[in-house]
Amino acid sequence: MKILIISGFLGAGKTTFIKSMVKKTGRQFVVVENEFGDVSVDGPLLSAREQQEAQPPTIWELTEGCICCSMKLDFSNSVMTIANSLNPDYLIVEPSGVAFLGPILDNLKKICYGEAIQLLKPVTLVDYQHYKNSMVDYKDCITDQASHAGWVLLSKSESCHKDVFTEFASEVHAWNPASSVPDCHYEMLPRSWWKALLETPLDPSSVEPAPQVNEDRRPKLQQISFTDVKIPDIPTLVSILGRLTSLIEGKIIRAKGFFPMGDEWIRFDVVENTYEIRATDVMDDSRMILIGRGLNVQQLEDMWNATAVVAEEDEDETT
Numbered sequence: 001m002k003i004l005i006i007s008g009f010l011g012a013g014k015t016t017f018i019k020s021m022v023k024k025t026g027r028q029f030v031v032v033e034n035e036f037g038d039v040s041v042d043g044p045l046l047s048a049r050e051q052q053e054a055q056p057p058t059i060w061e062l063t064e065g066c067i068c069c070s071m072k073l074d075f076s077n078s079v080m081t082i083a084n085s086l087n088p089d090y091l092i093v094e095p096s097g098v099a100f101l102g103p104i105l106d107n108l109k110k111i112c113y114g115e116a117i118q119l120l121k122p123v124t125l126v127d128y129q130h131y132k133n134s135m136v137d138y139k140d141c142i143t144d145q146a147s148h149a150g151w152v153l154l155s156k157s158e159s160c161h162k163d164v165f166t167e168f169a170s171e172v173h174a175w176n177p178a179s180s181v182p183d184c185h186y187e188m189l190p191r192s193w194w195k196a197l198l199e200t201p202l203d204p205s206s207v208e209p210a211p212q213v214n215e216d217r218r219p220k221l222q223q224i225s226f227t228d229v230k231i232p233d234i235p236t237l238v239s240i241l242g243r244l245t246s247l248i249e250g251k252i253i254r255a256k257g258f259f260p261m262g263d264e265w266i267r268f269d270v271v272e273n274t275y276e277i278r279a280t281d282v283m284d285d286s287r288m289i290l291i292g293r294g295l296n297v298q299q300l301e302d303m304w305n306a307t308a309v310v311a312e313e314d315e316d317e318t319t
């Protein structure tokens with residue numbers, strides 16, 4: 001079993017990359033999802049086909065802790081269990097956006113043996129639209145992720161000029177001279193690149209011991225999660241997302257979720273000051289999570305509860 005870690009800060013595009021990798025390579029993957037927060041949104045979204053023909057991966061969720069520190073042992077036990085039970089050709093690991101990559105590699109190298117469990121060179125995604133801003137507050141985490149990667153990819157860069165990639169590569173090479181930084185968005189890379197991604201091993205003896213991530217280094221973020229999400233219509237959702245991206249009190253770094261609206265299921269993503277709304281597959285339940293700092297939790301909970309009441313009234317009127 002080969003292990004490929006896909007790291008990157010909150011909202012950098014890890015899940016989107018994994019979806020693309022499934023489609024481009026046509027392979028069947030098992031994915032370990034470790035989300036920041038106590039509900040998993042990515043797991044169900046990765047399982048959703050969303051009109052794509054590719055076979056969705058099998059998801060193994062690890063919530064309520066971070067695999068680079070508090071869940072270290074649970075994580076290595078899960079990897080061993082997956083190797084011994086499912087034994088897939090490829091295990092993809094998506095750590096939470098605030099996980100440090102160094103300690104994850106250090107932990108995994110201890111359970112690598114022969115061909116049974118092999119590490120591949122990890123990927124780190126860096127969000128072109130937001131990373132310069134994020135570097136102000138989360139530099140330690142973002143540079144750790146890029147410093148330990150074999151491949152560093154600039155996401156959300158589809159319309160960028162080559163010069164942007166050249167400048168980005170020289171910035172990354174200052175932290176990690178050995179990393180490979182493609183000079184275009186990953187969607188444009190040839191089949192040979194995707195093949196190399198799934199074949200290039202990381203020598204475990206080259207992984208340096210990583211100290212325990214102490215709490216001072218970890219991004220200090222709050223999370224609020226909701227299940228049974230009710231939003232009556234798209235204008236209300238747009239208005240909520242507009243408010244979330246321009247809070248007077250505190251700052252939302254990431255928000256995401258999915259919920260039913262009439263006969264359809266809708267998903268939304270907020271990354272800093274941008275948001276996206278799309279249709280998705282029918283899900284078993286609805287979920288959402290807000291991640292940020294300095295948040296007025298009571299005010300945000302009141303806002304969602306008020307929206308749910310309106311949605312319920314609308315439902316009553318239509319039945």
Ligand SMILES: Nc1nc2c(ncn2[C@@H]2O[C@H](COP(=O)(O)OP(=O)(O)OP(=O)(O)O)[C@@H](O)[C@H]2O)c(=O)[nH]1
Nearest residue numbers: 009010011012013014015016097155156157269276
């Ligand atoms: N245009 C564009 N949008 C992207 C790209 N990658 C991600 N996005 C968008 O960015 C948002 C977050 O993407 P995700 O793939 O969920 O990011 P993530 O890193 O898995 O997020 P977390 O797990 O919550 O940290 C979504 O709205 C995506 O559609 C990209 O390469 N190009």
